[in-house]
Amino acid sequence: MYFKRALILILVIFFKNITEIVSKFEFTNIKCNSKDKSFLDFEYCYIKSVNRSYKYISIRANIHEKPIKDAATSLQLFRRFRSYMPVSLNISFDVCKYMASKKNLRDPMLRLYDEISTKYTNTNHKCPFDHDIEVDKLPIQFLSQHFTDVLPLPPGEYGFFSSWSSKGAERATVWVYGNIA
Known part of the structure; x- marks a missing residue:
């Protein structure tokens, strides 16, 4: 009797795990565009695939007019239907003021920006920025967790757009494209 109950419990857990839907984010492309080459240019901007399960993004922007005392950004998430349509509101903010106070972390886009700048960039400090900007090995697992758990997005093709001003x-735009399966 005990064996039958244990077997039924194991089968229920097994079938629940099989039928559970797991979303996974996958990079498809990245585009970095310098609007003013005399102000900054990109040394590199690429997606690196180490193996089937580990991919990351690396970006290095060489700043020619240092220090940067005022910086602003605009962040938005798009989903592709027939063309790319906005999914989230356009979040625009002054980077220098934000890094000084770190307010409004309830907004998921600002939380994503804060976590990326804290863990994977050299920009986690107040202005002025007197060095080149670098995003170092931002892994797909980090974005997959954010886009499927924090922002529960349905499967589809997405584009994450950021515009940088000073x-x-x-001065620059960065597009990161991906799929959620």
């Missing part, structure tokens, strides 16, 4: 002019 001294009142747009």
